[in-house]
Amino acid sequence: MLLIGVFAGLLVAAASMPYVLKLEAEEAGGEVQRLLDAIEDTVSSACFVNDSELARQALSGILRGGTISSASILANGHVMATVGTRPPVSKSVVRAVRSPFFQAETVCEIRVETSEQMLRARVYEATGQTLAFMAMQGAIVALAAMAGVALFVTRPIQRISGALHGISRGKDGVIVVPKGHDDDEIGQLVADTNGMIESLTRAAAIERGLREQRERDEQRLRMIFENAETGLFTLDAEGRMQSWNPACVRVLGGPLHHDEHPSLEDLLPPLATQISAMRQRCGERERSVSEDLEISDESGLQRWIQLVLTPSGGGTLQGLANDISDRKRAEEAARELAVTDSLTGVLNRLGFNRRLADLVSEHARDRRHGFSLAMIDLDWFKQVNDTHGHDAGDHVLRVVAKRLEGLVRRTDTVARLGGDEFVVLLDGVIDEAAALTILHKVRQAVLEPISLETGAIAHVGASIGLTVVSETLCGPEEVMRRADAAMYAVKKASRNDVQLFGAQGAPSAGAAPSLPGATAERASG
Ligand SMILES: Nc1nc2c(ncn2[C@@H]2O[C@H](COP(=O)(O)OP(=O)(O)OP(=O)(O)O)[C@@H](O)[C@H]2O)c(=O)[nH]1
Structure with a gap:
């Protein structure tokens, strides 16, 4: 200065x-x-x-x-x-x-x-004197200014600075206005600084609160992540696992090490193609894709995994993996139940209708692939119920179902349509004589005496209407109508016999003449 x-x-x-x-x-x-x-x-x-x-x-x-x-x-x-x-x-x-x-x-x-x-x-002499005088004057003015600044500016500012240093973090603090500076710039500076300190303190408190809240949220999310039953994971743009929770290891069948970053395809090699396609679809559509995938673990046990992939920006994906084996088994059981006759364990009417529809479709596609349908209505069954009771009747129905299943191949179908009415579908059997032979065996088997729990013996017969679907195209209803007509023809004529639809007047091969009401008649449409 x-x-x-x-x-x-x-x-x-x-x-x-x-x-x-x-x-x-x-x-x-x-x-x-x-x-x-x-x-x-x-x-x-x-x-x-x-x-x-x-x-x-x-x-x-x-x-x-x-x-x-x-x-x-x-x-x-x-x-x-x-x-x-x-x-x-x-x-x-x-x-x-x-x-x-x-x-x-x-x-x-x-x-x-x-x-x-x-x-x-x-x-020069005069100028020299002037210079000396002016320099001296400048020095005096400077000294005076320095003293003034020190007294009226520097000292108050030092005091303010000391007060500022004295304010510790997280503590409210106010600076006192230096004496005599209430209305000048120093006073204004102190007031502004106090205002700033107050707003900074307030902002710091809000920021601290938010940080604590965020830490609590993160802890909660981490806990959910760690303990979730659902496998949670993230994939980088190349499809490599970036992070995963313990459930992910269980569901995907681990092991997963944090220093390795395998891809989902590496973890589930049999599903590699499906997973790659899912990742591609997810990336292209920019929305979640979900699929139920079936895999077998090391012990050969079939498992089902529901995999959901969601885009999370920049080609990365977030994923969920759930073991849905129990659900799938329950669904399968429910599906089975829906098409199974609860009394006998063979297919019910719904299951039979589906199977018949499949065979009719297959036949429509390829005429060489025909089949035979036999409609079987038990004879004298009511008598069993009336004589031995309803439970005995149930037992007879179960035994008959077992005997029917025992006589046909695994590819054939036995179903109970209701009451004492059964059907047998012989897949690929288009030869009438062969079909009649099988069904007479069926008739004979049904005719065998049935031991009841009471020790009594029950007897039932089988009136069987047969139709063979080979060259002529035939819808499911027509197939049923024909078998039904043939069966009613037997009922009407003699019972305990087999009737081939369309073979009017012809004697039934292998009919049982010893039984009451047995005929060899053939039904007509
Ligand atoms: N035990 C038992 N009986 C049933 C069941 N469903 C139907 N029935 C009975 O089965 C009988 C069937 O009647 P029908 O077909 O007229 O008896 P049927 O003596 O065989 O007479 P035909 O067929 O003319 O020889 C009825 O008495 C029904 O009540 C069942 O699930 N269990």
Whole structure:
């Protein structure tokens, strides 16, 4: 600050130098005129009386001040007197001197030379003094300013700074306004700083609260993530596992190590194609894809996994994996139940209808693939119920179902349509004679005595209507109608017999003539 003050003073002094020079030149000019005024009368007398000695003495007087370097008096074209030495660079001043008696008459003229060097020396001297004065003045102003700043600015600011340092983190703090600064900029600064501290403290408290809340949320999410029954995982853009929870290892059948990042396809090689297709679809559609995938574990046990993939930006995916084996088994059981006759365990009407529809479709596609359908209605069954009770009747139905299943191949179908009505589908059997042979075996098997739990023996027969579907295209209803018609023909004629649909009047092969009501009639549509 002090240096700046001195420098500023010097600068001002240097800037004022041309002005000082001009002043000094004017001052020197004025002095020369005054000196000439002082000797003019003496020189006038000396010239009038032509006294060169007097003239020289008068000139000598004006040299003493040092302003004039040389002077001479010219009278009538001659140098009357001369003093001093003419400097190399000078400025001349000429004064015409009048006669002491006749003012209009010029008796001589005084010519003086002033030295430029002398003038400059005087300017430098004056400037030097000015510079010193200004520098001193600048220094004094700077010192005063420094003292003022120290007293009125620096000290209050230091106090504010000390107070600011004294405010510790997480603690409210207020700075006291320094004495006498209530209404000035320092006071305003303190008020603003206090306002800022207050808002910062408030913001810090809010931020702390949010951070604590976020930590609690993260802990909760981590707990859910770690303990979830569902496998949760993330995949990078190349399909590699980035993170996963313990359930993921259980569901996918691990092991998974955190320093390895296998792909889902690596973890489930048999499903690699399906998983890659899922990832591709997920990426293309930018929405979740879900699939139930069947795999067998190391022990050969079939398992079902529900896999859900969801895009999570930049080609990465989030995934869920659930072991849905129990659900799938339950669904399968429910499906089985829906098509199974609960009493006998063979297919019920729904299951039979589906199987018949399948065979009819297959036949429609390929006529060589025909089948035979036998409609079987038990004879004298009501009597069993009436004589031995309903439970005994149930037992007879179960035994008959077992006997039917025992007589046909695994590819054939036995179903109970309801009451004492059964059907047998012989897949691929399109030869009428072969079908009749099988069904007579069936009839014989049903006819075998059935031991009841009570020790009693029950007897039932089977009225069987048969239709063979081979070359002619036939819908399910028509197939049923034909078998039904053939069966009713047996019921009407004799019972306990087999009737082939469409073979009117022909005797039934292998009919049982010993049984009451047995016929060999064939039904007609
Ligand atoms: N035990 C038992 N009886 C049933 C069941 N469903 C139907 N029935 C009975 O089975 C009998 C069937 O009647 P029908 O077909 O007329 O008896 P059926 O003596 O064989 O007469 P035909 O067929 O003319 O020889 C009825 O008495 C029904 O009540 C069942 O699930 N269990």
